[in-house]
Amino acid sequence: MTASMQSLSALAAGYSLGAVAVAILLVIALHKLEPEFDPSWRMLSEYSLGKYGAIMRFAFILGGSGVAACGVALWQAAGLLAVGLPVVALGPIGAAFVDTDPVTTPRPEMTGRSKVHAGLGALFILGFPVAATCAGIGAAMHSPAGLVLAWAAIIPWAGLMWFLGATFRFGQPDMVGKPEVRIGWPNRFSMLAYLAWVALAGGLTLIQAL
Secondary structure, three states, X not given: OOHHHHHHHHHHHHXXXXXXXXXXXXXXXXXXXXXXXOOOOOOHHHHXXXXXXXXXXXXXXXXXXXXXXXXXXXXHHHHHHHOHHHHHHHHHHHHOOOOOOOOOOOHHHOOHHHHHHHHHHHHHHXXXXXXXXXXXXXXXXXXXXXXXXXXXXXXXXHHHHHHHHHHHHHOOOOOOOOXXXXXXXXXXXXXXXXXXXXXXXXXXXXXXXX
């Protein structure tokens, strides 16, 4: 790796690590700032509808750009197998500019804006574990640290499985938007699992690059 490439990798890794860390801290703060959104059944995206919605939008941008930067940081090790990370990062970045409807909104009454938000969310929620796995496998071909990332991709997959399991269990049309539908924690765990993998990738890449 040339000095310039090494420097770019270190810069991107450092940004990804810092960006996702701040995004996580902002979301934690929102649980205190907007307690009206019960975390057991309200989705993370709904924090953008509250008084401090700008904080959630900023967290989306930080998290998404951190994921994209992680793809840049892993490019030298994983090559084209890292390209999925910037692609799925379009989900949270786009969601920062397109608010969702409250989860209590009946499906027939959902706005077009909310459907776009849901599509962006699906891109990230469904695509990230695949992107992380591919990037990890690509990096594993070149370093022991990459092997750690490949195995660590199990964590995002676990988050996705919990979220999908809760969605299928509680996803009946007559149940959506009710406090009995405990989908909030699976939603939060999956996002934390995704960003934790990015932080790990950023940290390992930064150590190798320096």
